Amino acid sequence: MLTVAITACGAGTTPVDQGVPDEVDAGELAGVTLRVADQKGGSQALLTAAGLLDDLPYEIEWSTFTSGPPLLEAISAGGADIGRVGNTPPIFAAAANAKLAVVASSRGGVRGDAVLVPDGSPLRKVADLRGRTIGVAKGSSAHGQVLLNLTRAGLSVDDVTFSFLQPADAYGAFRQGELDAWAVWDPYTAQAIGQARARVLADGEGIANGYSFLAAGRESLADPARHTAIAEFVTRHARAERWADGHRQEWARVWARETGLDPAVARAAVDNGPDVPVPLDDEVVASQQELADAFTGAKVLPGEVDFAAFVDRRYVAALAGEVAR
Incomplete structure (x- = not known):
């Protein structure tokens, strides 16, 4: 896998202009x-x-x-x-x-874009995530969804701790109790609900586009x-x-x-x-x-x-x- 990093390194967002080439036969x-x-x-x-x-x-x-x-x-x-x-x-x-x-x-549909918690978690609403650790893949669609859910609940990124993990690693950490919540997308959402006793704390309804x-x-x-x-x-x-x-x-x-x-x-x-x-x-x-x-x-x-x-x-x-x- 290529490892040339795309990082948010500045506000310059003007790509090189290019014309549309002719199609080939x-x-x-x-x-x-x-x-x-x-x-x-x-x-x-x-x-x-x-x-x-x-x-x-x-x-x-x-x-x-x-x-x-x-x-x-x-x-x-x-x-x-x-x-x-x-x-x-x-x-x-x-x-x-x-x-x-x-x-x-x-x-x-955006129901599969979810913030998950363990079934036995005391967390019942997004506001309860204050001071908690959330697993998410940085820059993923789940990152955007959890940010919008936090904002709607009156929280900021400073009110939680993000653990930036790719889905396979986050799944393992979630099952081992190392995360309070996990923001992810389907099919991982459905897999966690069906196989890891996860519960949906919030999803993308009314939040994600x-x-x-x-x-x-x-x-x-x-x-x-x-x-x-x-x-x-x-x-x-x-x-x-x-x-x-x-x-x-x-x-x-x-x-x-x-x-x-x-x-x-x-x-x-x-x-x-x-x-x-x-x-x-x-x-x-x-x-x-x-x-x-x-x-x-x-x-x-x-x-x-x-x-x-x-x-x-x-x-x-x-x-x-x-x-x-």
């Missing part, structure tokens, strides 16, 4: 290997379940990451072309002037062949999301098989609502800007982030037939 596309960065139960499982990996006009090389931030590090460093992440990692990437852009958006994104590297977007492959991939990915929304039980079965998840865990996660493609429009950008401003206001980021500067809408027309509001 099918013959050239056949020689492309698109490098797709993925997460557990992510794009590869989704496209497999939908039967959309059998007729690719290019090759795919998959790599798997523990969460969104390291996935975007790989894309920014040129180790991958495209990958899907939640709503918060692109904000941290933008704060670090990462060499990438958001190119497609989706929206899903539920967006996820496909982000692509600037160098990849500037390359005619890779740009063409990315255009085809984002459309294919949107079709797969629409298939999953209409075939939830079948998606859960394949998801469990592809990831090794317990079938009951997969079904519970899918019941929380799969992502569906939505237009990458001003509404999405404004919602993301609001989240970025919340991070800045909480001094989690050192300066303002212009999210719109890291949005590339070149594929909006290609996706028009797949998106829904």
